[in-house]
Amino acid sequence: MREFITQYGQLLIQGTGTTIVMTGVSTLLAYALGIPLGVLVTVTAPGSLRPHKAFNGVLGWIVNVGRSIPFIILLVALIPLTRFIVGTSLGTPGAIVPLVIAATPFVARMIEAALREVDAGVIEAAQSFGSSALQIIWKVMLRESLPSIVRGVSITFITLFGYSAMAGAIGAGGLGDIAIRYGYYRYQDDVMFATIVILIVLVQLVQSVGDLVARRIDRRDR
């Protein structure tokens, strides 16, 4: 055990760090893009604040296209775009572009689901006091659905953990890369097993923190 740690400890810690940074940055960027997209999909839907059938249809279609491409294919298909944006298709920066592009439509749909939960009567009340559409989006829809949005963040984070392991295949680094290189190519089951344990611990941790925060900020039943 001690021998294993001296031999692979450094590698695993580094891999864990890379995975967390890669996933964290991608989650952040996916929300920066996914929140506006989700808001647009929601408010242009029929019967919402600014219904616009054609725009809504096109937007929904784009989101669905993004969601229907398997990540491993997206990873390869996006290589030219990735090179254009970050200058390389390799390593951690090379993985972040496809991760963000895969996660953004996913985030947009989760934001949409969270915003749709906001009671229409509450939105009508805000309208009756002379709130503008932007004020309703910001002060009512996003604020009232904040606990659901936070729950979505941990789901996205965890999904991206999984995706980032696939990005290991293009040399993105991180735990997925280690598991493939050592576990798959070199038949080192112990290293693979260690990466799995670390991933499980990380997922549990993210889920627990997400749940805790969501519960703490939700004022509905207490």
Place this chain on the structure above:
Amino acid sequence: MIEFRDLSKTYTANGVGHSALEHIDLTIEDGDIFGIIGISGAGKSTLVRCINLLERPTSGSVIIDGVDVTGFDGRKLLDLRATIGMVFQTFNLFAQRTVLENVTFPLEVRGDSRHDRETRGRELLELVGLSEKASAYPARLSGGQQQRVSIARSLANHPSVILCDEATSALDSLTTNSILKLLRQINRDLGVTIVVITHEISVVEKICNKVAVIDGARIVEQGATAHVLAHPQQDVTKRLLGEVRWDA
């Protein structure tokens, strides 16, 4: 003063028109507690929403204090709405905001400073008797308390009129009475005009000085409450009064 002139509203769904309001003529004077009563689906909720243009009339006009507001949009529409309070059957409070933040929401929207909002908010909570609940969240309040918060919220902007859409329909009879007393007190002390939408004749009897009976998208009867209730002309009014046996 609020006037409806030959106002109609038609909803179109799948090419089929459905008439929600037909040729409504109605005048609500300043200081009135004006009851609009009718059975479910009669069009009363649509009618009250035409006052703050949450619903757009298909034809006819809404005139408030001599100004035709029917075509208002943009900033003008938001400013108009800000001067009209509204209270709902299901309270519609913001679940993630404290009682005080709920009450001061209309002021936040207008851009008032935090200090001004808090001063006004505490004043309003005192008026509705909920000062000690300022930092509680709505989920912790009873239905009656939630409706008091919502009434306080509707008054935040010093409106000259508040619209009550079935404000007591979700409450038990004791709580209903206390809410009705609060509305009457607001009308008397602050001179606020109140438009009361209801399907319960007892609400009209208790606080309204005038009443209009709406049935099948039209106003079928209107006048001073005492007169209309003592001499009902229409079947629907008699039915609402309970003068027709329920299984007749």
